[in-house]
Amino acid sequence: MTNDKINDSLLKEILTEIRKITHQIIEVNGSLKNLTQSLLISPYITPLSATDLNESKDQEIPSSLDIIRLQEHRPGIFQTYKTIQKKDGWVSSQEIAETTTRSRGLESRYLTYLADQGFVIKKRIKSKTDSRATEVLYKIVGVDE
Protein backbone atom coordinates (compact mmCIF):
# COMPACT_ATOMS: atom_id res chain seq x y z
CA MET A 1 0.00 0.00 0.00
CA THR A 2 2.77 2.42 1.00
CA ASN A 3 4.64 1.65 -2.21
CA ASP A 4 1.46 2.21 -4.22
CA LYS A 5 0.94 5.59 -2.56
CA ILE A 6 4.54 6.58 -3.28
CA ASN A 7 4.11 5.49 -6.91
CA ASP A 8 0.88 7.49 -7.20
CA SER A 9 2.41 10.69 -5.86
CA LEU A 10 5.46 10.18 -8.08
CA LEU A 11 3.28 9.73 -11.11
CA LYS A 12 1.33 12.89 -10.21
CA GLU A 13 4.58 14.85 -9.94
CA ILE A 14 5.77 13.50 -13.28
CA LEU A 15 2.41 14.42 -14.84
CA THR A 16 2.64 17.97 -13.45
CA GLU A 17 6.16 18.34 -14.87
CA ILE A 18 5.02 17.05 -18.28
CA ARG A 19 2.19 19.61 -18.28
CA LYS A 20 4.65 22.42 -17.46
CA ILE A 21 6.98 21.27 -20.27
CA THR A 22 4.02 21.11 -22.69
CA HIS A 23 3.03 24.70 -21.82
CA GLN A 24 6.61 25.85 -22.31
CA ILE A 25 6.82 24.12 -25.69
CA ILE A 26 3.55 25.81 -26.75
CA GLU A 27 4.94 29.21 -25.70
CA VAL A 28 8.22 28.64 -27.58
CA ASN A 29 6.26 27.51 -30.63
CA GLY A 30 4.14 30.68 -30.52
CA SER A 31 7.24 32.88 -30.26
CA LEU A 32 8.82 31.08 -33.24
CA LYS A 33 5.65 31.61 -35.29
CA ASN A 34 5.65 35.33 -34.49
CA LEU A 35 9.31 35.57 -35.42
CA THR A 36 8.72 33.81 -38.76
CA GLN A 37 5.73 36.06 -39.44
CA SER A 38 7.75 39.23 -38.82
CA LEU A 39 10.46 37.98 -41.19
CA LEU A 40 7.84 37.35 -43.86
CA ILE A 41 6.01 40.65 -43.49
CA SER A 42 8.70 43.26 -43.04
CA PRO A 43 10.30 44.35 -46.30
CA TYR A 44 13.23 45.65 -44.30
CA ILE A 45 14.48 42.24 -43.19
CA THR A 46 16.24 39.98 -45.64
CA PRO A 47 14.96 36.41 -45.30
CA LEU A 48 17.43 34.05 -43.68
CA SER A 49 17.35 31.61 -46.56
CA ALA A 50 18.08 34.18 -49.28
CA THR A 51 18.86 32.72 -52.69
CA ASP A 52 22.53 32.33 -53.43
CA LEU A 53 23.83 34.63 -56.10
CA ASN A 54 24.40 33.22 -59.57
CA GLU A 55 21.99 30.45 -58.74
CA SER A 56 19.63 29.67 -61.58
CA LYS A 57 17.35 26.88 -60.47
CA ASP A 58 14.99 24.98 -62.73
CA GLN A 59 11.86 26.31 -61.12
CA GLU A 60 8.14 25.98 -61.61
CA ILE A 61 6.78 29.19 -63.14
CA PRO A 62 4.61 30.96 -60.54
CA SER A 63 0.90 31.20 -61.32
CA SER A 64 -1.44 34.15 -60.76
CA LEU A 65 -2.58 32.59 -57.48
CA ASP A 66 1.04 32.54 -56.30
CA ILE A 67 1.28 36.25 -57.15
CA ILE A 68 -1.87 37.06 -55.16
CA ARG A 69 -0.59 34.99 -52.22
CA LEU A 70 2.77 36.77 -52.43
CA GLN A 71 1.06 40.15 -52.20
CA GLU A 72 -0.89 38.99 -49.13
CA HIS A 73 2.37 38.15 -47.35
CA ARG A 74 4.26 41.26 -48.35
CA PRO A 75 2.10 44.27 -49.30
CA GLY A 76 3.83 46.53 -51.79
CA ILE A 77 5.69 43.80 -53.65
CA PHE A 78 3.05 43.44 -56.41
CA GLN A 79 4.24 46.66 -58.05
CA THR A 80 7.83 45.40 -58.14
CA TYR A 81 6.68 42.10 -59.61
CA LYS A 82 4.60 43.77 -62.34
CA THR A 83 7.36 46.21 -63.21
CA ILE A 84 9.97 43.50 -63.70
CA GLN A 85 7.45 41.46 -65.72
CA LYS A 86 7.17 44.31 -68.20
CA LYS A 87 10.93 44.72 -68.64
CA ASP A 88 12.89 42.79 -71.24
CA GLY A 89 15.87 40.73 -70.05
CA TRP A 90 18.01 41.41 -66.97
CA VAL A 91 17.33 44.55 -64.94
CA SER A 92 18.85 46.17 -61.87
CA SER A 93 17.02 47.32 -58.75
CA GLN A 94 17.86 50.88 -59.86
CA GLU A 95 15.91 50.43 -63.12
CA ILE A 96 12.92 49.05 -61.20
CA ALA A 97 13.11 51.93 -58.70
CA GLU A 98 13.09 54.48 -61.55
CA THR A 99 9.78 53.04 -62.82
CA THR A 100 8.08 52.53 -59.46
CA THR A 101 9.44 55.84 -58.10
CA ARG A 102 10.33 54.09 -54.83
CA SER A 103 13.76 53.82 -53.25
CA ARG A 104 16.38 51.52 -54.78
CA GLY A 105 16.97 49.93 -51.37
CA LEU A 106 13.31 48.97 -51.00
CA GLU A 107 13.16 47.56 -54.53
CA SER A 108 16.35 45.64 -53.88
CA ARG A 109 14.82 44.05 -50.77
CA TYR A 110 11.62 43.19 -52.66
CA LEU A 111 13.63 41.70 -55.53
CA THR A 112 15.68 39.60 -53.10
CA TYR A 113 12.45 38.33 -51.59
CA LEU A 114 11.06 37.59 -55.08
CA ALA A 115 14.25 35.65 -55.83
CA ASP A 116 13.96 33.75 -52.56
CA GLN A 117 10.38 32.79 -53.37
CA GLY A 118 11.24 31.66 -56.90
CA PHE A 119 9.60 34.50 -58.88
CA VAL A 120 12.84 35.95 -60.24
CA ILE A 121 16.39 34.77 -60.70
CA LYS A 122 19.39 36.93 -59.99
CA LYS A 123 23.02 37.10 -61.02
CA ARG A 124 25.98 39.23 -60.05
CA ILE A 125 28.07 40.86 -62.76
CA LYS A 126 31.13 43.07 -62.72
CA SER A 127 30.26 46.74 -62.64
CA LYS A 128 30.96 48.66 -65.84
CA THR A 129 31.95 51.77 -63.94
CA ASP A 130 34.08 50.31 -61.18
CA SER A 131 36.24 47.24 -61.90
CA ARG A 132 36.27 46.17 -58.23
CA ALA A 133 32.52 46.54 -57.70
CA THR A 134 29.77 44.16 -58.73
CA GLU A 135 26.14 44.70 -59.66
CA VAL A 136 23.14 42.41 -59.10
CA LEU A 137 20.71 41.90 -61.97
CA TYR A 138 17.30 40.26 -61.89
CA LYS A 139 15.14 38.49 -64.44
CA ILE A 140 11.65 37.06 -64.21
CA VAL A 141 11.41 33.26 -64.10
CA GLY A 142 10.16 31.79 -67.36
CA VAL A 143 11.56 34.49 -69.64
CA ASP A 144 14.10 33.37 -72.23
CA GLU A 145 17.25 35.43 -72.51
Added chain:
Amino acid sequence: MSLLTIAWHSYRGGVGKSLLAVNTAVMLAQLHKKVMIVDFDLRAPSLQTYFQDFSENIDFNRNKSSFTDFLIGASSPEDVIQKTDLVNLEFAISDIEILQKTSKIRTKLSQSGEGKFLAKLFEFIRYCNKMNYDYLLIDCMPGVTFRSLDALVAADQIIVVTRPLKSEIKGLKLMKSECYSKLEGARLTAVMNQVETQKDLNFTPSEHDISIINENIEKISSVLREKPLIPILYTFHRIPFVTERIYIMEEPNHPFSQFIKEFCDLSFKEWEMSKKGSK
Protein backbone atom coordinates in the same frame (compact mmCIF):
# COMPACT_ATOMS: atom_id res chain seq x y z
CA MET B 1 6.01 52.12 -70.72
CA SER B 2 3.25 53.73 -72.74
CA LEU B 3 1.05 50.65 -73.19
CA LEU B 4 -2.08 50.48 -71.08
CA THR B 5 -3.50 46.99 -70.52
CA ILE B 6 -7.21 46.97 -69.78
CA ALA B 7 -8.92 43.76 -68.63
CA TRP B 8 -12.68 43.48 -69.06
CA HIS B 9 -13.96 41.22 -66.35
CA SER B 10 -17.25 40.17 -64.77
CA TYR B 11 -18.54 37.84 -62.12
CA ARG B 12 -20.95 36.13 -64.50
CA GLY B 13 -20.98 35.51 -68.23
CA GLY B 14 -23.40 37.21 -70.61
CA VAL B 15 -23.06 40.68 -69.13
CA GLY B 16 -21.80 42.19 -72.38
CA LYS B 17 -18.03 42.32 -71.84
CA SER B 18 -17.10 41.41 -75.42
CA LEU B 19 -19.60 43.80 -77.01
CA LEU B 20 -18.36 46.68 -74.86
CA ALA B 21 -14.67 45.77 -75.25
CA VAL B 22 -14.79 45.42 -79.05
CA ASN B 23 -16.72 48.65 -79.59
CA THR B 24 -14.41 50.50 -77.20
CA ALA B 25 -11.40 49.10 -79.10
CA VAL B 26 -12.76 50.46 -82.39
CA MET B 27 -13.55 53.80 -80.77
CA LEU B 28 -9.98 54.08 -79.45
CA ALA B 29 -8.61 53.20 -82.89
CA GLN B 30 -10.77 55.95 -84.38
CA LEU B 31 -9.12 58.30 -81.89
CA HIS B 32 -5.81 57.40 -83.64
CA LYS B 33 -4.60 55.09 -80.89
CA LYS B 34 -2.85 51.84 -81.79
CA VAL B 35 -5.07 49.16 -80.28
CA MET B 36 -4.83 45.41 -79.78
CA ILE B 37 -7.76 43.37 -78.54
CA VAL B 38 -7.31 39.78 -77.40
CA ASP B 39 -9.92 37.11 -76.77
CA PHE B 40 -8.79 35.57 -73.49
CA ASP B 41 -12.02 33.70 -72.89
CA LEU B 42 -10.55 30.34 -73.82
CA ARG B 43 -13.63 28.47 -72.66
CA ALA B 44 -16.08 30.29 -74.91
CA PRO B 45 -14.28 32.58 -77.35
CA SER B 46 -16.48 35.01 -79.28
CA LEU B 47 -14.31 37.76 -80.72
CA GLN B 48 -14.33 36.17 -84.18
CA THR B 49 -18.10 36.74 -84.34
CA TYR B 50 -17.56 40.50 -84.23
CA PHE B 51 -14.76 40.59 -86.76
CA GLN B 52 -16.00 38.10 -89.34
CA ASP B 53 -17.96 40.75 -91.26
CA PHE B 54 -15.48 43.48 -90.51
CA SER B 55 -12.77 42.73 -93.03
CA GLU B 56 -12.33 40.39 -95.96
CA ASN B 57 -8.68 39.90 -95.08
CA ILE B 58 -9.38 38.19 -91.80
CA ASP B 59 -8.54 34.51 -91.70
CA PHE B 60 -10.70 32.31 -89.53
CA ASN B 61 -9.77 29.05 -91.25
CA ARG B 62 -6.81 27.96 -89.15
CA ASN B 63 -4.32 29.33 -91.71
CA LYS B 64 -3.65 31.95 -89.10
CA SER B 65 -2.60 30.84 -85.62
CA SER B 66 -4.78 31.71 -82.67
CA PHE B 67 -3.89 33.26 -79.33
CA THR B 68 -4.28 29.79 -77.84
CA ASP B 69 -1.41 28.62 -80.09
CA PHE B 70 0.71 31.44 -78.68
CA LEU B 71 -0.19 30.48 -75.11
CA ILE B 72 0.98 26.90 -75.59
CA GLY B 73 4.20 28.10 -77.21
CA ALA B 74 3.34 26.94 -80.73
CA SER B 75 3.28 30.42 -82.30
CA SER B 76 4.91 33.81 -81.94
CA PRO B 77 2.92 36.99 -81.24
CA GLU B 78 3.33 38.06 -84.90
CA ASP B 79 1.69 34.83 -86.03
CA VAL B 80 -1.48 35.34 -84.02
CA ILE B 81 -2.15 39.02 -84.67
CA GLN B 82 -4.70 39.80 -87.36
CA LYS B 83 -5.11 43.13 -89.09
CA THR B 84 -8.41 44.86 -89.73
CA ASP B 85 -9.55 47.49 -92.21
CA LEU B 86 -8.78 50.05 -89.52
CA VAL B 87 -5.04 50.74 -89.64
CA ASN B 88 -4.76 51.17 -85.88
CA LEU B 89 -6.77 48.16 -84.83
CA GLU B 90 -5.46 44.61 -84.61
CA PHE B 91 -6.77 41.59 -82.77
CA ALA B 92 -6.07 37.99 -81.75
CA ILE B 93 -8.78 35.38 -81.48
CA SER B 94 -8.80 32.28 -79.33
CA ASP B 95 -9.29 28.82 -80.63
CA ILE B 96 -12.73 27.34 -80.80
CA GLU B 97 -11.09 24.01 -81.56
CA ILE B 98 -10.11 23.91 -77.89
CA LEU B 99 -13.68 22.95 -77.10
CA GLN B 100 -13.57 19.79 -79.19
CA LYS B 101 -12.73 16.47 -77.56
CA THR B 102 -10.13 15.62 -80.18
CA SER B 103 -8.38 18.96 -79.73
CA LYS B 104 -4.61 18.60 -79.53
CA ILE B 105 -4.36 22.10 -78.14
CA ARG B 106 -6.64 21.21 -75.25
CA THR B 107 -4.38 18.29 -74.33
CA LYS B 108 -1.38 20.60 -74.36
CA LEU B 109 -3.20 23.22 -72.33
CA SER B 110 -4.09 20.71 -69.65
CA GLN B 111 -0.50 19.44 -69.54
CA SER B 112 1.12 22.82 -69.03
CA GLY B 113 1.70 24.28 -65.59
CA GLU B 114 -0.69 27.12 -64.72
CA GLY B 115 2.15 29.63 -64.36
CA LYS B 116 3.23 29.24 -67.98
CA PHE B 117 0.14 31.04 -69.25
CA LEU B 118 0.71 34.06 -67.05
CA ALA B 119 4.30 34.15 -68.28
CA LYS B 120 3.07 34.00 -71.89
CA LEU B 121 0.53 36.74 -71.27
CA PHE B 122 3.26 39.00 -69.88
CA GLU B 123 5.39 38.07 -72.91
CA PHE B 124 2.55 39.29 -75.14
CA ILE B 125 2.31 42.52 -73.13
CA ARG B 126 6.06 43.10 -73.56
CA TYR B 127 5.66 42.48 -77.29
CA CYS B 128 2.78 44.99 -77.54
CA ASN B 129 4.82 47.54 -75.67
CA LYS B 130 7.80 47.00 -77.96
CA MET B 131 5.56 47.41 -81.01
CA ASN B 132 4.25 50.72 -79.63
CA TYR B 133 0.64 49.76 -79.10
CA ASP B 134 -1.19 52.30 -76.98
CA TYR B 135 -3.87 49.97 -75.66
CA LEU B 136 -4.17 46.24 -75.10
CA LEU B 137 -7.74 45.22 -74.33
CA ILE B 138 -8.21 41.76 -72.82
CA ASP B 139 -11.63 40.17 -73.01
CA CYS B 140 -11.50 37.92 -69.92
CA MET B 141 -13.17 34.73 -68.85
CA PRO B 142 -15.89 35.53 -66.30
CA GLY B 143 -15.60 34.56 -62.63
CA VAL B 144 -12.54 33.21 -60.89
CA THR B 145 -10.49 30.89 -63.05
CA PHE B 146 -6.73 30.69 -63.49
CA ARG B 147 -7.04 32.45 -66.86
CA SER B 148 -9.21 35.29 -65.57
CA LEU B 149 -6.80 35.76 -62.65
CA ASP B 150 -3.90 35.86 -65.13
CA ALA B 151 -5.54 38.75 -66.98
CA LEU B 152 -6.41 40.57 -63.75
CA VAL B 153 -2.86 40.21 -62.39
CA ALA B 154 -1.35 41.45 -65.67
CA ALA B 155 -3.72 44.39 -66.28
CA ASP B 156 -3.09 48.03 -65.38
CA GLN B 157 -6.78 48.85 -65.49
CA ILE B 158 -9.70 46.53 -64.73
CA ILE B 159 -13.21 47.25 -65.91
CA VAL B 160 -15.77 45.25 -63.98
CA VAL B 161 -18.91 44.77 -66.05
CA THR B 162 -22.08 44.06 -64.11
CA ARG B 163 -25.82 43.74 -64.68
CA PRO B 164 -28.65 44.54 -62.29
CA LEU B 165 -29.27 40.92 -61.30
CA LYS B 166 -29.67 39.59 -57.77
CA SER B 167 -26.89 37.02 -58.26
CA GLU B 168 -24.46 39.87 -59.01
CA ILE B 169 -24.87 41.35 -55.52
CA LYS B 170 -23.31 38.44 -53.62
CA GLY B 171 -21.02 37.58 -56.52
CA LEU B 172 -19.48 41.03 -56.70
CA LYS B 173 -19.10 41.15 -52.94
CA LEU B 174 -17.17 37.89 -53.08
CA MET B 175 -15.09 39.03 -56.04
CA LYS B 176 -14.17 42.22 -54.21
CA SER B 177 -13.13 40.56 -50.97
CA GLU B 178 -11.38 37.56 -52.44
CA CYS B 179 -9.96 38.86 -55.68
CA TYR B 180 -10.12 42.56 -56.65
CA SER B 181 -8.95 43.79 -53.22
CA LYS B 182 -5.79 41.72 -53.55
CA LEU B 183 -4.72 43.23 -56.86
CA GLU B 184 -2.60 45.96 -55.33
CA GLY B 185 -2.13 49.00 -57.55
CA ALA B 186 -4.65 47.95 -60.19
CA ARG B 187 -7.12 50.68 -61.10
CA LEU B 188 -10.64 49.34 -60.85
CA THR B 189 -13.76 50.85 -62.38
CA ALA B 190 -17.17 49.37 -63.06
CA VAL B 191 -19.82 49.73 -65.71
CA MET B 192 -23.41 48.78 -65.16
CA ASN B 193 -24.77 47.22 -68.33
CA GLN B 194 -28.19 46.37 -69.70
CA VAL B 195 -30.10 48.55 -67.28
CA GLU B 196 -33.74 48.50 -68.28
CA THR B 197 -35.63 51.62 -69.16
CA GLN B 198 -39.32 51.61 -69.93
CA LYS B 199 -38.87 53.28 -73.30
CA ASP B 200 -39.48 51.13 -76.39
CA LEU B 201 -41.55 48.65 -74.45
CA ASN B 202 -44.97 47.72 -75.79
CA PHE B 203 -46.17 46.48 -72.41
CA THR B 204 -46.10 47.81 -68.90
CA PRO B 205 -43.75 45.86 -66.64
CA SER B 206 -45.10 44.87 -63.24
CA GLU B 207 -44.36 47.13 -60.28
CA HIS B 208 -42.87 44.09 -58.56
CA ASP B 209 -40.27 43.51 -61.32
CA ILE B 210 -39.43 47.20 -61.50
CA SER B 211 -38.84 47.33 -57.75
CA ILE B 212 -36.64 44.21 -57.87
CA ILE B 213 -34.44 45.72 -60.60
CA ASN B 214 -34.18 49.06 -58.80
CA GLU B 215 -33.32 47.28 -55.56
CA ASN B 216 -30.63 45.24 -57.36
CA ILE B 217 -29.11 48.39 -58.86
CA GLU B 218 -29.00 50.02 -55.43
CA LYS B 219 -27.49 46.95 -53.74
CA ILE B 220 -24.86 46.44 -56.47
CA SER B 221 -23.94 50.13 -56.28
CA SER B 222 -23.64 49.81 -52.53
CA VAL B 223 -21.34 46.76 -52.82
CA LEU B 224 -19.15 48.65 -55.29
CA ARG B 225 -19.03 51.65 -52.92
CA GLU B 226 -17.64 49.53 -50.07
CA LYS B 227 -13.87 49.48 -49.59
CA PRO B 228 -12.01 49.11 -51.89
CA LEU B 229 -14.23 51.51 -53.82
CA ILE B 230 -14.93 50.57 -57.43
CA PRO B 231 -16.56 53.62 -58.97
CA ILE B 232 -19.31 53.05 -61.51
CA LEU B 233 -18.00 54.96 -64.47
CA TYR B 234 -20.97 54.55 -66.75
CA THR B 235 -24.41 53.00 -66.97
CA PHE B 236 -25.38 51.43 -70.28
CA HIS B 237 -29.11 51.26 -70.70
CA ARG B 238 -30.50 48.19 -72.39
CA ILE B 239 -31.25 48.73 -76.03
CA PRO B 240 -33.57 46.13 -77.60
CA PHE B 241 -32.11 43.96 -80.36
CA VAL B 242 -28.51 44.99 -79.83
CA THR B 243 -26.43 42.04 -80.98
CA GLU B 244 -22.78 41.05 -81.51
CA ARG B 245 -21.79 43.82 -83.91
CA ILE B 246 -19.33 46.65 -84.14
CA TYR B 247 -21.92 49.42 -83.96
CA ILE B 248 -19.39 52.18 -83.54
CA MET B 249 -18.12 51.37 -87.05
CA GLU B 250 -21.19 50.09 -88.82
CA GLU B 251 -23.82 52.41 -87.35
CA PRO B 252 -22.20 55.43 -85.74
CA ASN B 253 -25.60 56.99 -85.05
CA HIS B 254 -27.04 53.93 -83.33
CA PRO B 255 -27.96 54.64 -79.67
CA PHE B 256 -25.43 52.02 -78.56
CA SER B 257 -22.68 53.84 -80.50
CA GLN B 258 -23.67 57.01 -78.68
CA PHE B 259 -23.33 55.20 -75.34
CA ILE B 260 -19.87 53.94 -76.31
CA LYS B 261 -18.81 57.45 -77.33
CA GLU B 262 -20.00 58.85 -74.01
CA PHE B 263 -18.26 56.04 -72.12
CA CYS B 264 -14.99 56.63 -74.00
CA ASP B 265 -15.24 60.38 -73.46
CA LEU B 266 -15.45 59.73 -69.72
CA SER B 267 -12.71 57.10 -69.62
CA PHE B 268 -10.23 58.29 -72.22
CA LYS B 269 -8.70 61.12 -70.19
CA GLU B 270 -8.16 58.86 -67.19
CA TRP B 271 -6.64 56.14 -69.35
CA GLU B 272 -4.28 58.59 -71.03
CA MET B 273 -3.27 59.91 -67.58
CA SER B 274 -2.58 56.33 -66.46
CA LYS B 275 -0.40 55.77 -69.52
CA LYS B 276 1.66 58.85 -68.67
CA GLY B 277 1.92 57.70 -65.06
CA SER B 278 3.21 54.26 -66.02
CA LYS B 279 5.95 55.59 -68.33
